[in-house]
Amino acid sequence: MKILLIGYGKMGQTIAALAAQRGHEIAGIVDLHASQLNITDFTPATVDVAIEFTHPDSAFANVAACLRQGLPVVCGSTGWLHHFDEAQELTQELGGSLFYASNYSVGVNLFFHFNEYIAAKMSQFGGYDVAVREIHHTQKIDQPSGTALTAAEGILRHFPAKTTWRNAPAETPAELAIISERAGEVVGTHIVAYTSAVDTLEIKHEAHSREGFALGALLAAEWLPGRQGVFGMKELLGL
Numbered sequence: 001m002k003i004l005l006i007g008y009g010k011m012g013q014t015i016a017a018l019a020a021q022r023g024h025e026i027a028g029i030v031d032l033h034a035s036q037l038n039i040t041d042f043t044p045a046t047v048d049v050a051i052e053f054t055h056p057d058s059a060f061a062n063v064a065a066c067l068r069q070g071l072p073v074v075c076g077s078t079g080w081l082h083h084f085d086e087a088q089e090l091t092q093e094l095g096g097s098l099f100y101a102s103n104y105s106v107g108v109n110l111f112f113h114f115n116e117y118i119a120a121k122m123s124q125f126g127g128y129d130v131a132v133r134e135i136h137h138t139q140k141i142d143q144p145s146g147t148a149l150t151a152a153e154g155i156l157r158h159f160p161a162k163t164t165w166r167n168a169p170a171e172t173p174a175e176l177a178i179i180s181e182r183a184g185e186v187v188g189t190h191i192v193a194y195t196s197a198v199d200t201l202e203i204k205h206e207a208h209s210r211e212g213f214a215l216g217a218l219l220a221a222e223w224l225p226g227r228q229g230v231f232g233m234k235e236l237l238g239l
């Protein structure tokens with residue numbers, strides 16, 4: 001496949017290396033400093049799929065530009081979901097293809113699945129409080145992480161005692177705390193902890209490198225072309 005990489009930072013470079021191992025061609029790179037090219041320089045004649053990992057402030061504009069160019073786009077940037085409804089509408093209006101995941105690692109998507117199951121069960125039995133914790137490297141811009149938000153949304157759907165989240169310790173029992181920590185080069189760690197008076201049950205995902213994210217993004221890029229609409233890892237993995 002011919003891939004357009006948008007963003008050539010930590011993720012863009014990891015994806016480029018893995019894409020070569022999987023026999024794909026990097027047809028172009030669009031990046032603030034590493035390239036002079038623009039998304040409008042590419043069309044479906046030159047690119048099969050675009051992969052976007054940039055910045056919360058640029059993600060929506062990049063996704064919209066890909067859709068307008070008729071390029072299927074796999075987006076991994078986090079922190080831009082206030083524009084997600086617009087992205088969905090634009091995808092529909094243009095008959096385009098958009099894939100979004102707050103986390104492309106297969107392990108994290110299993111974690112999301114188990115998290116929702118556990119939330120529903122813990123809620124049935126009662127006596128437990130729940131909180132989310134995420135730890136990332138100090139260069140991370142957005143807070144809480146996109147992954148923590150997806151996990152929190154899964155809890156809010158299945159644990160009715162929690163009605164909203166707060167990116168700080170909870171101030172009322174109805175608030176779900178999401179605690180964010182920034183430390184060194186931590187790739188990405190997410191923990192959901194259920195605590196009662198007598199015990200604690202935790203589920204934890206710890207990324208050891210960025211290769212799991214890159215592999216998931218490439219699996220999505222291999223899957224998306226030819227499909228019209230907005231998709232995520234649930235569709236890709238059949239979860």
Ligand SMILES: NC(=O)C1=CN([C@@H]2O[C@H](COP(=O)(O)OP(=O)(O)OC[C@H]3O[C@@H](n4cnc5c(N)ncnc54)[C@H](OP(=O)(O)O)[C@@H]3O)[C@@H](O)[C@H]2O)C=CC1
Nearest residue numbers: 007008009010011031032033054058076077078102103104
């Ligand atoms: N969904 C997932 O599985 C994952 C998501 N992420 C998310 O992906 C995003 C990128 O992460 P990461 O690669 O670690 O970040 P980096 O900061 O390492 O890389 C981002 C790159 O994008 C470039 N960039 C910034 N703005 C634009 C723009 N408007 N157009 C083109 N390129 C631009 C930056 O250029 P410059 O450095 O010159 O500013 C940089 O090269 C973040 O939002 C992060 O949260 C990260 C890992 C996994």
Ligand SMILES: O=C(O)C1=N[C@H](C(=O)O)C[C@H](O)C1
Nearest residue numbers: 078102103140145146147188
């Ligand atoms: O910025 C990162 O590095 C990561 N961002 C994603 C997020 O916000 O959840 C995914 C992963 O945890 C790494």
